[in-house]
Amino acid sequence: MKIIRFNNVRQSYPNGEGIQLADFSVGRGEFVFLVGPSGAGKSTILKLIIMAERPRSGTVEVGEYISSSIRPGQVPLLRRQIGMVFQDFRLLQDRNVYENVAFSLRVIGKSGAYIKKRVLRVLADVGISHKRYQMPQNLSGGEQQRVAIARAIVNEPLVVLADEPTGNLDPETAKDIMELLVKINIGGTAVLMATHNYHLVEQTGFRVLKIDAGVIRE
């Protein structure tokens, strides 16, 4: 079963960059790498998936939502089915680790008791529960990325989108984060990871989608 489907998608920007053609899908529980050099359009693909942008032509389907028919009020609902992990972590700097992760559950209206139990469980899963009262600025890069991953998976999304999640980390920490993402995938969550680190891709046997001259095909 496919959870993400790009149907002949084209996207362009005034500066000439963009996607010439994207026609691919991601199935439930898959781990897929999206590779290409910087500026190739990896982030554009991710923005199209979370419907921060609409394609110039073609359609993007994510779960039950289609880019051509989704209403603005449905965009937050779509995003609740997607976990996002960024290169620059994008944690809420004014809240501690626990509150950062809990926010994803508050968004979907879960009760306080459920939030507490679930957040502590997920923080333990990503190995950061001992730092739950720390503020993000007091954590190392690897720790911040673990918190971001915890936030991404806490509401059990259909898919985790990771945009260069190891880009700001040293090789050892990057390996740990990669292992964590694989562990999440083994648990049944699909992962779509954008990266320009071919070395990292070669170490695994996962499916690779390559952006070549703005074209992505199966």
Add this chain to the structure above:
Amino acid sequence: MRLFIYSIVDGLSGLKRSGISSLLTILTICCSLVLLGAFYIIRQGLRENLQETRSRFVLEAFLLDAEPKDHETTGEKILHLAGVDSIEYVSKDDALARVRETFGDDYLALIEDNPLPASFHVVLQPSYVNRDSVARIVAAIAGVPGVEDVVYRATLIDLLNRYDRLVGAGFIIFGIALSILGFVLISNNIRLTIEAKRDIIETMELVGASRGLIVGPLLIQAMIEGGLGALFAGIVLSVLVQVGTIFIPVLSPVTAATIGVLVLVGILFGFLGSFNALGWRIRY
């Protein structure tokens, strides 16, 4: 309901999280409202002063010589005229006593009979103390049987009216200017606070937070800041007025109602300021 409770709890937490930024917003609101409040208090003081002066304005209705009973009837007729607040009867003897008190006995020693007429001092309702109304009332009193003549200080009325117009127009212009200035200051401060949270708001949008979930706590936080700033402004004004009354006796005291109005204005400014700043920021 859950969103409302979350907004309040998170809005309160936001105050603590924002720390210095919140404190500066509260300070800005406080300063703006002290300015607005001081303006309002001075305006109130001047208006009350003007009203008091109007309430002291007196017409003198001199009476023809008659029996006291007839004067009483004349007085009742004057009292029932529109715009008349109260009357005071001054008999011939009272008038003489007042002249003696002012000028001394020697002045009247050569006169055998008391030449002074009895009169009524007519106090008008303050809203009738203007040129047209006074002219109308004077004509009506002059027409009452038993009244010989009516005198008053016409120049005082003109002075009061000119003062009233000047104060009214001046305060409308300054009031509007100060209100706009206060709102712009507060709104701008809140906009800067929210601008500083741009990354946080974007991240919240990316994890699927709805507009209400993002905007609610920020609105509540701004309203609390507005209310607190206004409350402090009320306290500052109370102290300022207590000190100021020593030098400017016309200042009205700061009542609980005045502070209540200030707090409401602060909350409203906080709400409008944050609403204005957030409106274009949240996309979904």
